[in-house]
Amino acid sequence: MASARTDENPYVEEPETDFRPVEELSEDEAGEQAEQLREAIRFHDYRYYVENDPVVADRTYDALFTRLQDLEDAFGLRTDDSPTRRVGGEPLDELGTVEHVAPMLSIDSSGEAEDVREFDERVRRESGTERGDDLRYVCEPKFDGLSVEVVYEDGEYVQAATRGDGYTGEDVTENVRTIASVPHRLRGDYPDYLVLRGEVHIPEAAFRKLNRERVERGEDPFANPRNAAAGTLRQLDPSVTAGRPLDCFFFDVLDSSYEFETHWEQHETLPEWGLKVNDRSERTDDIEDAIDYRDRLMADRPDLDYEIDGVVIEVDDLSTCAELGTTERHYRWAFAYKFPARSEVTEITDVTVQVGRTGRLTPVALLEPVDVGGVTVSRASLHNPEEIAEMNVNLGDEVDVERAGDVIPYVAEVVAKHSEGHYEFPDHCPVCDSAVEFDGPMAYCTGGLACVAQLRRAVEYYASDDGLDIEGLGGERVDQLVDAGLIEDSLADLYRIEEDDLVALEGWGETSAENLLAELEASTHPRLRDFLSAIGIPKVGPATATDLAREFGDLDAIRTATREELESVEGIGPTVADQIAEFFASEQNEHVIDDLLEAIGPLETPRATETGDELAGLTFVFTGSLDGYTRSDAQELVEDHGASATSSVSGNTDYLVAGDSPGQSKLDDADDEGVPVLDGREAFEENLREKGVEP
Template identity: 40%
Template sequence: MDPQARIQELTQRLHHLNNQYYQHDISEVSDQEFDHLLAELNQLEKAHPDLAQPNSPTQRVGGTITKQFATARHRYPMLSLGNTYSEDDLREFDERVQRGLEGAPYSYVCEQKFDGVAMSLSYENGELSQGVTRGDGTRGDVVTANVRTIRTLPLHLRPGSPPEAEVRGEVFMPNSVFNDLNQEREQNGEALLANPRNAASGALKLQDSALVAARRLRFYAYSVLTPGRHFASHSEALEAATAWGLPVSPTWQRCANLAEVLAYIHEWEQKRFTLPVNTDGIVIKVDDLRQQDQLGLTAKSPRWAIAYKYPTAAARTRLNEIIYNVGRTGAVTPVALLDPTPLAGTIVKRASVHNANQIALLDLRLGDLVFVEKGGEIIPKITGVDLAARPADAVPVRYPQECPACGTPLVRPEGEAHYRCPNERGCPPQLKARLEHYVSRKALNIDGLGAETVGRFFDLGLVATPADIYDLPQRRAELIVLERLGEKSIDNLIAGIEKSKTVPFERVLFGLGIRYVGETVAQKLAQHYRTMAAIMAASAEALAAVPEVGGVIADSMALWSQQPENQALVARLQAAGVQLEASGEPPKAASDRLAGLTFVLSGVFENYSREQLQSLIQQHGGKITGSISKKLSYLVAGENMGPAKREKAVGFKVPIISETDLLALLPAIGDEPSGATSAPEAASELDDLFS
């Protein structure tokens, strides 16, 4: 088949399958078949880059690096809404609308006020052409590459859409994704994200769209703007947006009068907590668009709309006890046990206290009546104490000095809020948590061996490390006598263990649970070093030079690699047949022009991101390092480079070159590697710049 026709066919098919899966929860084909179609399209686009479409399904996975975001002016200003917490204020708003429309009949549309990031999307001839953040309401950041990774967002609209349309909506991180992300960050010893809105906002600001794709953001449209008048009412525009394939929350409702608006507000006061995204209120809009024009705007907000904000969900209850959970990395996290109390649609029995600093700040005492809120948080947290009601016998909370699980004295690393148990080889909760992490969905994903089962095996002494899992098939006789494990379950377990030996290297590396080595870091290390042996042999300095790997992560990885217990673990996994090498051919060097040269990059560069320049250097045989020494060949300086690095380079007499100087060393596009200049010649060319 003609490549252009096949690319078009695959593009349309994959767009349809994405829409069915993400909008309607319908899987028309298996994951394997979908991946096969996507891989075929990707190969065709690489072979025929001139035929690749900007909104191709292959763009969903990201991969674009943006040094900085350009800004764009909104064609229609993104105004803010007036807020109220009072139903009396809503009645006054309704009276103003009635006066402004001079007694003409009118109706409202009520929508959930989603707690996300406002976004303006431009579609031209049905194709997504630009995504811009709200910014100051007049101008915003262009984040098109990042919004293209949102799988619920159509890259092209269905037939019937106008030639030009600006879609307003909210980008958000689902609560389930936020919980998963924070759990992973806690296990990796990273600071927790405050709430889903901040997490979504931070994701949209990432320079690498591949990282944005991993955050699994979603989008709800709530407004459509077009040149001229395409709709008579806002409700008609929402229905059209749905028909074009845009994700519109089905929670909106047309209300004939204020009484129906108030009924909607009361209905959703508790019901909103069943939604996959946080909401903090209701947006009320006059439905008729001509009446909106008649009512007009103030300098900051429309006169035809208002936001009713629900008060922060809070409760007052008694603090009975604080327990301390030990996580995979040894972090000891306090959890408050409370008298059960209704809060935000659920019965709350536990609340987060975060860390020792928070306990001291609140001066918590057992028996206190405490205030608990959800607000923008997913997990309830204690925000204060009713000091007037404090019992005379309230007992001050004392943070433990020893691990509650194994009795080892706790340590508090400098600059960290958490106390940690350093007994990583003998503390049962840490050992069990590492096993649970190893078999989890994002790591080895071993069928038949979930967190509960592997935890049970640990308690029975059958497994203590990930390597022990691969001995289980030889211990079938011991397994068969266990309760709730029949022959079929054991066969499925053994098959799952065998299948896990085909899991790609980067997921195995992530599954090892090394502190600070999350999914993205594991992927970067696997791509760079290709084998576990190479990673473990690398110095902390060399590891720190890998894109997305900083000094703290590098130190942690190097320390882990040096420990004999971990070396023995990797040897056992290797013997069991687990994938400890990256599959496929490693990228071929473009030339050896920079062979024998080492570089440090610092600052912000004009034409390329730092990661792109690092990749270019490595493609042409050069090496990246993280620190400046006498052996360094060149310091590549961008804007805002730290003065300490410059001073150190001058002290060691290391040449400082610009991005342009570096690019001058590389072969021109189209040059063959065989004609590349040797390292000494390349170095001589640069030395001439400083002579």
Template identity: 40%
Template sequence: MTTVEKKIASLREELREHNYKYYVLDQPTISDYEFDMKLEELQKLEADHPEFYDEASPTIRVGGEVTKNFETVAHEHRMYSLDNSYSKQDLEDWEKRIQRILGDVNVEFTCELKYDGASISLTYEEGKLVRAVTRGDGFQGDDVTANIKTIKSVPLQLKGNYPPKFDIRGEIILTLEGFAKMNQDRIEAGEDPYMNPRNTASGSLKLQDSALVAQRPLECLLYSIVGNGLEISSQFEVLEKARSWGFKVPTVAKLCKTTEEVMQFADYWEIKRHDLPYETDGVVVKVNNIQQQEELGYTAKSPRWAMAYKFKAEQVSTLLNEITYQVGRTGAITPVANLEPVLLAGTTVKRASLHNADQIAKLDVRVGDTVFVEKGGEIIPKIIAVDFTKRSLDSKPTRYIENCPECGTELIRKTGEAQHFCPNDTGCPPQITGRIQHFISRKAMDIEGMGSETVELLFKEGLISNYADLYTLTKERVVPLERMAEKSAENLVNGVAASKSIPFERVLFALGIRYVGETVAKKLAKAYKNIDALMAATHEELVAVDEIGDRIADSVVNFFSEPSNVELVERLKTYGLQFSLSEAQLENQTDTLKGQTFVVSGVFESISRNELKKRIEDNGGKVASSVSSKTTFLVAGDNMGPSKRTKAEHLGVPIISEEEFLKML
């Protein structure tokens, strides 16, 4: 190693250590000036000797890389959302559900503060940061690596003994002090201040110039590690390991043995959170034991082993000026409260959901009332009560509309339904455009060059009346439209053409069948392989598919019993959309385990638990979380939960090893 190379390596190591002490430990040992001088020296040496380039060098943090388009990247390990709880009773009910699955075993909980920021997943290989991806929809997000590298509390090179590859999850936040300073600078420059730290932090991640991101006082607080073969046995150990590798992990986490201790932790921080340097809106409670987490598994949206306990929501009172009614793509009518603008939880609120007629009647909400508005676990604010002391004497009860506000059709309300519906699904404009807007959305067909306003314009001009019409559009027909330049028209038509390669499960989701979301669409695509088989499926056959209940089955059958829907599908087929699983998807799938239900428990040697479950589903089987009379086999690994074995033996359910299971395939 040459003298120059040694000097560069020495400066990098020294600056990394000072950076760690300042931004992670908050214990600086040199002045800012001394740090800047050393950084400047390193920058000059690196500029003079580009052959010693290192992607983990501290000089990377100054930014300068410009990203025009953020690449969409699939998460190797899905990022789930958390179920919310608002009371001790909710937590106790959750604990009972856990115990029913795990049986009579000791369960401990790790409690951490729920940081109010922008979720991020960082991938490290051989100790170096290689990728940073936003949460997105949980399955995929945007690659914002260049911007994340400018955040000083994100290590570019890890310390100590770390796994060769893993993902670590956390929140990108702005401290309250840093946010206040940013706003002070904006006001002095004659610009409008930002509304709240969370949205500002989230928006920072999508700035095109990373040098601008570097100027913002962003921090990254980490809390979760995922990967294969990590050899970590508990969530509390996750936090300790992450801290030792150089990540900024708050030290307020606590190990609790009972939900009583969990509530003590939550009650304490509900008061003390105002002393923290950043915003937090609750406590995340996780089953501490990783093996128990794997036992518990996941629902379609959330881990069964974690729960978010939300602090009491902020409330304000304001005037209700008007009640209007929105028509959704399914014809559902949603009443909306139009409010006198009021500041709530850092944002100006002008509208709030009233949900349905029953909610209006229950609260006795009337135009002209002073109402209490809350922003709790939901993103959309809601009215929770009326201040009856301020109601005028001539106030009149709200009379729910009887006809569709858009097409005038008489509304219906089916037995057991909370909402009123407009049955004019083929002639009601918001339903027509709503279905097309759903079809083109990012999680569905992801048609670039087209947004909601463009759909409205195309419909208004008579160019489309359903989503199949999109595939008849040409540049010549689109160019004459208002605000549509030749390049925009070309991008739109090309975006439509590109969508023909979207896989079957997303096309199925795009059709807009009621109750068929992303997860259900994947289940149905995997079960039926192609659209023709699904269209021919009976109610009884559909409910036999994992996680498909009566409501979804009825909806699917009803959708394909409508000749207009069948006609749309047939048209889409002729345009070349994907209506069957690809050969690659079909390659590893069989019906070998069709009709059989498996419960998987314990630790396995030759295959991971998740891979084992995937093999079951790929071969037509169903995976359940607990043993019942419907269980066909219990696949047992090492350290299997004793309650599962006991129950299987009691019910006469065969218990097989991983070797016996693999032989079945």
């Protein structure tokens, strides 16, 4: 294998980018060049993400990466550990679950220095360390991101999972694979087995850029970097994850075939293996130095490019940590010293109104930019029209801006009134000029699916798991199709897209175009209940859609049903009945639905042979991977026969169905509530047969 040294690899410190055409290369030449490029890209990733000292310009790196993609596509050379896997693999049906190698527990915390000193006293008392004896601590920033477990075997990346309940988490292997700071292959003299805890986050500068692009496209911005990172990491389409600027710090070794003696040794060794650690971590000689570290880091917080809400202080010596052990929820050898909440006063310069998928209008204050705890804030939520009236807030007023959860900017109160009255909420949609209706404190655009702002998110929802489950049609691809004019004013435009239209777009090829068109073809003639859920009727999700389909039997009957008839359906109250009736009464929605039905053909309506009420009144919860069923298949099976399928265990749950790698929290809840557990497919199907349902 070619090494990454300049004298052996022509693509490292002074890379050649004037490549011969791919078609002129032999298979041997292509294979050799591809391997050199992989090694070079890994080297440059290490210099950029770990050493923070890149040796080539971004455009040069991009040229190397593109060349590798071209070679792998032309000669079928793609490998499991190739850097090109970072662009994302095939979409997943659902995220599976993974049992952690070691528990990923939480950390006890406080914002008071005295509590930190009490932690030190307890550690000394329980470890037998006398006052005055050395007791070193490692201090690190407390990142406001998403914890993950990452596993390497023989130096190769093999698995990643979210923290979940601390004992099992969601399998996010393919999504974490797309994060450039998570190496596919370790460097140096790495151990045979290594399990790490890391924190996935979105850097502040990248988050602001991401939100700016979303707002410019007419989308709602993400509330905060943590939520954006969490949602991105749980995407079923890894290509969506790859398109978001995720980053990862590693800070703890959960298990390893290499024996460490201290946490600080871990911190110093991980970069040698190509793993990114935080350069603001320090080792201190006593607890007072640790408290001083927190104060210094809080002062430097404005200059950091990542969100933190405190510091983590952990005992350095690992044998002492093992002696201290854990509680059921917390490590006894670690403590989080939190920062105080943040707020600042600034002036409102304007108010903009954003339109969401369901037509909900959200007012956002545009602010004179202000530094709030180290982050420049220029926009903040005004909540809703009712809140605006209660605060009596208007343009020109000075307001107190806070960051809820230490992150989300919002207007808390008016501190100096420089205007008369409050901001008058518009009576027409700022996007489509349709009338605005008010429902309690909320405001909604009545344009429905004919409103372009709603159409973008309506298409995304139509293709989601709760809709028709069209793989490969996530938010970014929907935006691309709308921006290209392929979706203009109707969901039906999806079914008018041709292969040439897609291939002409950036990032699309024949294979991805064919895959999407095949998915769209497979979504024609959907079941009535899936269609009802997919078209975005306010307050109608899969469960309510199932009830409507079962009660009325066909779409025309639902479209013409009165409020009283709708309210007679079990589980549908006056508010939901009004929403359904108003949705179908809209002329714009009527046009869009008729157009859509023309494109997809007749719906599959419930048939007596497929449905029944054998399970009526029962509630099922599913956890883990059930052999032979996807999660949605199993839920639909019980719902087809009158049962409800919910996501959490409660006193109303009749059965918890547990497949492979079940969530420990659901099993614990079932035990607490006395809920019977059906262990695996055989027990599940036997239970159904006992009730007259043939799986």
